[in-house]
Amino acid sequence: MKASKEWLEEYSDIKVSTTELGDILTMAGQKVETIDQTGNDIKNVVVGKILKIEKHQDSDHLLVAKVDVGTEKLQIVTGAPNIKEGDIVPIAKDGAELPNGLKIKTGILRGVSSCGMMCSIGELGIGLEEYPNQIEEGIMILQRPSENIKVIPEIDMEKNLGKDIVEVLDLKEDIIDFEITPNRPDCLSIEGLGRETAVATNQKFKNPRKDIDEMKIPDKEEIEGLKVDIKAPDLCYRYIARIVKDVKIGPSPKWMVKRLKACGMRSINNIVDITNYVMLEMGQPMHAFDIESIEGKHITVRRAKNGEKITTLDEIERTLDENDLVISDTKKAVAIAGVMGGQNSEIEKDTKTVVFESAVFYGGAVRKTAKKVGLRTESSSRFEKGLSPENALRAVNRAVQLVEKLGAGKVVEGKIDKYPTKQKINKIDLEPERINNLLGTNITKQEMIKILEKLDIKVENETVTPPYFRQDLEQMADIAEEIARFYGYDKLDTTLIKADTTIGIKTKQQKIEDKILETLQNSGLSEIYTYGFINEKELDKTNTPKQIKELSICLKNPLNDDYKYMRPTTIPSMLSIIVTNINKKNKEAKLFDISRRYQNIGNKVEQGEIPQEEKILTIGMYGKDIDFYTLKGILENTLQQINVNTYEIQKEKQNKTYHPGRCANIKIGNDTVATLGEAHPEVLQNYEITQRIYLAELNITKITKYAKNNKKYVEVPKFPAVERDIAVVVDEQIEVGQIQKIITKRAKKLLESMELFDIYRDEKLGQNKKSVAYSLKFRDKNKTLQDEEINNLMQQIIEDLQKQLLAELRK
């Protein structure tokens, strides 16, 4: 909401600078976004008359002019071609300052002294739209008697020679732009801001609308043949109509145009301008229409019919339904209530009788309609916040008062006032102790009452009654805020909570996530952040199976097509970051992401329930010296760090995202907690990646169940260990995991550790054969192992391997 300081001054004396005023109001809760001060930056520019123009003796394009600036005559050199002798123009004298920062000084131009500068409209910081007859590239002509040009018809510039241009053209204007919070529709008006200004600066509120407040207008059922009916009292709380006859449509006076412009509104004609002016002044949107356009002269406020159409003032046809409220005559809708008038009832140049409508509609419905038809207007944005029906009467009376003042028509006596839903006035207990407890202050009751009364909030017998324009005040906390605002938020102390001690401690999952972060960082991986959005193509590119794709959650209003779904898998997000890094010619990247995936399992979303969200650790890596086993090592270390020690790594051939020969699941019992592997060549091709990519997904939500909180101390062994090496030759397709299982099973508790130290392939071993060599360490925690015992055990192991894997002992 924009407000000019000049307009605000109508409501109270302002004894501080505009900047200070901005700071004061910001600290009182009406946040100032910007302050626009025009005219302040023009200094020492006066009205001057060109007496004589001569050519510069030393230049083709320069002119030497003699000008009269009232107190003296100056010689000025100029290059502007559009001046004539006798013209009255703005003269920047020696020492003048212009809005563009230019400072004017007496100087010599090609040997001729020049004691100032004539100014163009742009140099004065004035927009061309204000004086459309002026030209941009040339001196501003204030008056040219030879052609009868006068920039302001009512001012004779001849009588103002030497006067400050800022005053003569009334250039000075300070416009403050406020951010108005949605709870304060009353401050979407100069009156409301004027009231806040008066209280915040500790000045008397002048109430220039006292005459309006005291006005008594008789009620009529019918005026000039017009009748009004409200068919939807739940959506229309009040509807008032007043009528003006013998209307003379014409331009508005300069003061009104200026104030409208200051608030960012364009002047249209006197009647439309009055409705806008009253809206800005009092916060009540108004509508004016030609009585002749009302068929049957009967206005009905009703719900629209499903599919009913209306063409609004902006010449666009809108389709409505029964949730929308319309103002209609006996045949058709003439306005969408609270949003915009219809073209069919627009004020025309020949309009003779005008109906001024001032109504209050239910904000929620206006908001919905405005959103639906995509038309958020000055009017709807006020209505949707909930306006006061009491204020509506003031507004319509003010509008017709302005009609009279402007001589724009003759006001017809009386009003049609339908008011089926009376405004509720809240009564709130004044509880100074509770207020002080809530704020942490020691404000006296007297002080509180003083603040409230300044805000027009009545206090009687411990009961607080807010004025009609403060419907936002409903309970003690609201009153506390009013008191705090004007007591001063900056005066609030800083204290620390006095309450029972609470313990700040992380949950198991939070601790596990911390451990994972730490382990991965120490393993050389960098954390990334990805969006949870995804598109269908990405799911296809990663070979995501149909049953997972179907779990995607579709957004109704996505930002764009790439962000249409919430991802059911994190893999595509990781791959797109890998692609970014490859495209940036980064030779190696080891990345991880701890983030969520969203799966609409069992169509929960459609049933109004939230879907399953799981936290997933996603790893993506590429580069030299990185292979499946690097990735496996990182995952194993991670599991060790979070105390998950019992799991199995199984080959996975079905997951189409991964290379079927190079993918594994990590399982705890039957529960798959992680998948790791090399990306499927098809997937890589889809992403146009030419190098191997390693991917892993670890389900953090799941793994948390299996992670143990504490490590248990195991006694450091007292008895010595026995080490034996073994090398066996097996078929290529035998997985070393199978060998390990057999050894472990046989050796039971005696096997302390097993280290694979060599895998060897050679023709001499035979076709499709490999030799696998382990170093085994045995120990009995209760006694020293005897050679014989271990020899027997080794023999049994070898026999097992021979039997089950057709392994041969390599000598």
Added chain:
Amino acid sequence: MKDQIAQIQKQALQEIEKVEDQKELAEIKVKYTGKKGELTKALRGMGELKPEERPAIGKLVNELRDKLEEEFAKKEKELQEKELQKRLETENIDVTEPSKKTTLGSIHPITQTIKEVEEIFLGMGYQIADGPEVEKTFYNFDQLNAPEDHPSRDIQDTFYITDEIILRSQTSPVQARVMETQKPPIKIICPGTVYRSDTIDATHSPVFHQVEGLVIDKNIAMTDLKGTLEMFAKKCLGENTKIRFRPHHFPFTEPSAEADVSCFVCGGKGCKVCKGEGWIELLGCGMVHPNVLRNCGIDPKQYSGFAFGFGVERIAMAKFGIEDMRLLFENDIRFLKQF
């Protein structure tokens, strides 16, 4: 005999003097004091002496043995030192050659910032709470005093999935969920991802992160809120940070405030970061609205509380000097490795 002993002594001392390494010294040691060494020989030769001469000679031999042992020890120490010196000289390295290190990875600036905030509040006795990102409008709006027709639903551009299910536009629904299930005293912060339909540019992202805080107990006052936030600001942004409250409006708090902090780049003098104002808008906060407490089954006559919330990216960007938010989500390894 005496001469013979004197001769041995002279010769031995000469040889010890000349020795260059420990091996040679050991040989000499054997030669003179070993089982078959010169001194032993000399002792054996005593048999040819008269018995009355023997003690004197024996003493002489033993004295010589002691002396030689002492000389050997001295020489040995000398040689050891010499050899150590030699080793140290040959083992000299160039410490400016490149190191052999395991490369460390990096933690994203957003996580680092969240962790720092968490540390501060954990220290003040807060728990860290979490909730769903795909949320019900009931928790994101209704429970927070923004019923269906409330104009505040317009403030945030929300991503809708159905009329009832959305992507949370704030982390506040976590607060509502906690209040519903937990009895006061409640002291939590909820860090998390939130969604608003903002087009991506240098300062906006449709996905960003918030940390919200909530305290509910008996006798919680607005001055406690100010004190808590000042404490937080000092720990997070520097001990000299000052805090300023301005009145504002949020549907879920009353009274509400926006909190500014003195610019942590220029210290309040005015700079590019604070746009010359000396203050930076940090967060929104206020006393939990009585309607919200009632909605969540807490009696506002008995309990009061405060809530606050701020964006993580803005703090991270200011702290790390990152000027474009898009860098945070682009994930170029050359960017990530800097943190």
